[in-house]
Amino acid sequence: MRTAPTGLVLRYGLLTLLALLILLPFVSLVLAALHESGATVAGLALPERLHWENFALAWQQGGYNNLMRSSFIVALSAVPINAVCAILAGFSLAVLHPWAGKHLSVFFVLGLTLPVELIVIALYFNLRNVGLTNNYLGVIGGVVALLLPFGVYWMQSHFASMPPSLVEAGRIDGAGDLTLLRRVLLPLSGPALTTLAVLVFMWTWNQFLLVIVLMQDPAMRTAPAGLGLFVGQYTTNIPLLAAATIITVAPIVIMYLIFQRNFISGISQGAIKE
Amino acid sequence: MANPATTEVVRPGSPRVRTTSRRSSSATRRRRTKALVYLAPALLIYTGFVIYPALNTIQLSFLDWDGVQAPTVVGLDNYAQIFQNPELYRSVLNALVLIVFFTVIPVAVGLVMTALLMGKVRRGMTFFRTVFFLPQVLPLVAVGITWRWLYAETGILNQFLSAIGLGSITRAWLGDYDLALYALGFIGTWVMSGLCMMLFLAGAQKIDPALYEAAKLDGAGPLRQHLSVTLPGVRPEITIASVITTIAALASFDLVFVTTDGGPANQTNVPALLVYRLAFTRGEVGTASALAIALTVLVVVFVTLIRRITREAS
Structure with missing residues (x-):
C-alpha cells in the first residue's frame, strides 16, 4: 500500500510511544532493583553504583531456592501430564467419534469460563480430607485440571484440522488407534504441541x-x-x-523470548478459535 | 481392515462408506466405546479437580460453616447476605467498574489503533508484537508489584507529574480513597490494551481488500471505511477480546491482592479477594462459597451477553 512518508513516520512514532508505555514500568523496575537495598528510590533514577548484590540478597531473603524448586517441580509435572491427557482426549474427540462426543466437547469447553474462585474453596477442603494440601500432587492436579479445557480443546481442533486423508491412509495400512496417533498424527503435531507446552508452563508458573x-x-x-x-x-x-520481582519473572521472560512465536500464536489463535 | 466409518473421512454420498458402516455397526459401536478409554484420563482429572469441587461449592453455599466445627444448613441466607451486606455487594460493584478499565477502554484503544495502523506497517512488527504481548505472559503478581512502585509517592508517575508542573496533584495513588479503584483499574488497561490491539490488527489483515475498494468507490472516507468495513470485519476478535478481558476483570485476584489488598477502607475490594478472605481467614466458608457461585453466575451472564450483543450487531 502506498503511504506518504510523513504518515509512516507518524505511525511508527505512535507504535514506539505505545511500546515505551509498555516497557517503561520495567525500566523503572530494573533501575530500582539496582539501588542500594533499603534506599529510597525516586522514580526513574540512575543509582550511583550498580547494586547487583540485591539479586543475591533477594534470592536468599525470599527463600528462592525453595520457591524455584517448587515452581519447576509443579510446572515441569503439569506440562507433560496436561499434554498427555489433552492429546488422548483431543484425538478421541476429533478422530474416534466416542459416544456422546459432542456433549463431552461441550463439557470440557464449559471449563474455559469457570473462574478459579468457583473451585478453590471446595478443592481445599476435599484435598485436606485426603491429605493432599501442602502436597505437590494437590497443586499439580489442580492446575492440570484447570488447564485441561484449553488443552483438550486445543488438541481437538488441531487434530480436526489435519487432512482426513492422513487418517484414511493410516487406516488402510491397518493402523490401530494408538498406532495412528503415534505414527501418523503426532509426528506432524510438533508446533501445536510446543505451543500447548509453553502456554501450560506459563499459566502454571503464573498461578497464584x-x-x-x-x-x-x-x-x-x-x-x-x-x-x-x-x-x-x-x-x-x-x-x-x-529484585525479587525480576527473579520471579526471569524464567518466564526467557521462555517468552525463545518461544515468542508459539506464545503469540497460541494466545491469539487459542482466543480466536473459541 | 479398519472401518472407515469410525474416522473423520465419512463423506455423505460415498456408497462404500455407507455400506461398510451398516455391515459392521457392532464393530463401530465397540470402537466408539473404546474411544472413551482415550478420554478417561482427561475426564477423570477434570471431573475430580474441577467439576466435583464446583458442585461441592454449591453445597457449601447453603451452609454456615467455619471449616472446622459441624456445619448447619442455612438455606439461602448466604445469598441474601450478598445483597444485604455492603461489604459484599460493593465488592461486586467494584468488579463491574473494573470491566470499564479491563474491557471497554482496551477494546476502544485497540480499535482506534487498528484504524491508524492497519495494513501500513510491516517492518519491525515482530518487535512491536513481542512488546505488546509481554504483559500477557507475566505473572500478575509481578505486574502488581511493579505498578505499586510506579504509583508510589516517590514513583515514576508522581515524578512525571511534578516535572510537567502538576506537583500539586501528586499522591500515593493506590492509597487514595477516591482514586484507588481507578488507579487499580488502569493497571488492567495497561495489561489488556496491547492484547486487544494485536488481536484486532490480526483480524483486520484477513479482511478482503476489495471491500475497501468498493467502499472507496461508494465515496466512503477513511472513517466511514473503518466503521463499515473494518469494524464488522474484526467482530469475532472484538467478541473474544471482550470475553477474555471481562472474565479477567470480574475474577481478578492477584493484582488486587498485591497492590491494595482491597483498601483503603474496602474501596478496592473485589469478590475474588473476599472469597479468599472469608473462606480462609475469617472462617465463613458458606458465605465465601455463595459469593464464589454469584461471581461465576456473573461471569456466565456477561459472557452470554457479550456473545449475544456482538452477534446481533451483524
Missing part, C-alpha cells in the same frame, strides 16, 4: 490463588506465591522487592 490456598507451607510455595507474601514483609524496601 490456587497455590497460596493449597500450599500453606511457605517453603513449598511457587515463586509468584512466595513473591506475593514477600511484598507484605518488605513493603518499603523497593530495591529488594524489585
Whole structure:
C-alpha cells in the first residue's frame, strides 16, 4: 500500500510511544532493583553504583531456592501430564467419534469460563480430607485440571484440522488407534504441541490463588506465591522487592523470548478459535 | 481392515462408506466405546479437580460453616447476605467498574489503533508484537508489584507529574480513597490494551481488500471505511477480546491482592479477594462459597451477553 512518508513516520512514532508505555514500568523496575537495598528510590533514577548484590540478597531473603524448586517441580509435572491427557482426549474427540462426543466437547469447553474462585474453596477442603494440601500432587492436579479445557480443546481442533486423508491412509495400512496417533498424527503435531507446552508452563508458573490456598507451607510455595507474601514483609524496601520481582519473572521472560512465536500464536489463535 | 466409518473421512454420498458402516455397526459401536478409554484420563482429572469441587461449592453455599466445627444448613441466607451486606455487594460493584478499565477502554484503544495502523506497517512488527504481548505472559503478581512502585509517592508517575508542573496533584495513588479503584483499574488497561490491539490488527489483515475498494468507490472516507468495513470485519476478535478481558476483570485476584489488598477502607475490594478472605481467614466458608457461585453466575451472564450483543450487531 502506498503511504506518504510523513504518515509512516507518524505511525511508527505512535507504535514506539505505545511500546515505551509498555516497557517503561520495567525500566523503572530494573533501575530500582539496582539501588542500594533499603534506599529510597525516586522514580526513574540512575543509582550511583550498580547494586547487583540485591539479586543475591533477594534470592536468599525470599527463600528462592525453595520457591524455584517448587515452581519447576509443579510446572515441569503439569506440562507433560496436561499434554498427555489433552492429546488422548483431543484425538478421541476429533478422530474416534466416542459416544456422546459432542456433549463431552461441550463439557470440557464449559471449563474455559469457570473462574478459579468457583473451585478453590471446595478443592481445599476435599484435598485436606485426603491429605493432599501442602502436597505437590494437590497443586499439580489442580492446575492440570484447570488447564485441561484449553488443552483438550486445543488438541481437538488441531487434530480436526489435519487432512482426513492422513487418517484414511493410516487406516488402510491397518493402523490401530494408538498406532495412528503415534505414527501418523503426532509426528506432524510438533508446533501445536510446543505451543500447548509453553502456554501450560506459563499459566502454571503464573498461578497464584490456587497455590497460596493449597500450599500453606511457605517453603513449598511457587515463586509468584512466595513473591506475593514477600511484598507484605518488605513493603518499603523497593530495591529488594524489585529484585525479587525480576527473579520471579526471569524464567518466564526467557521462555517468552525463545518461544515468542508459539506464545503469540497460541494466545491469539487459542482466543480466536473459541 | 479398519472401518472407515469410525474416522473423520465419512463423506455423505460415498456408497462404500455407507455400506461398510451398516455391515459392521457392532464393530463401530465397540470402537466408539473404546474411544472413551482415550478420554478417561482427561475426564477423570477434570471431573475430580474441577467439576466435583464446583458442585461441592454449591453445597457449601447453603451452609454456615467455619471449616472446622459441624456445619448447619442455612438455606439461602448466604445469598441474601450478598445483597444485604455492603461489604459484599460493593465488592461486586467494584468488579463491574473494573470491566470499564479491563474491557471497554482496551477494546476502544485497540480499535482506534487498528484504524491508524492497519495494513501500513510491516517492518519491525515482530518487535512491536513481542512488546505488546509481554504483559500477557507475566505473572500478575509481578505486574502488581511493579505498578505499586510506579504509583508510589516517590514513583515514576508522581515524578512525571511534578516535572510537567502538576506537583500539586501528586499522591500515593493506590492509597487514595477516591482514586484507588481507578488507579487499580488502569493497571488492567495497561495489561489488556496491547492484547486487544494485536488481536484486532490480526483480524483486520484477513479482511478482503476489495471491500475497501468498493467502499472507496461508494465515496466512503477513511472513517466511514473503518466503521463499515473494518469494524464488522474484526467482530469475532472484538467478541473474544471482550470475553477474555471481562472474565479477567470480574475474577481478578492477584493484582488486587498485591497492590491494595482491597483498601483503603474496602474501596478496592473485589469478590475474588473476599472469597479468599472469608473462606480462609475469617472462617465463613458458606458465605465465601455463595459469593464464589454469584461471581461465576456473573461471569456466565456477561459472557452470554457479550456473545449475544456482538452477534446481533451483524
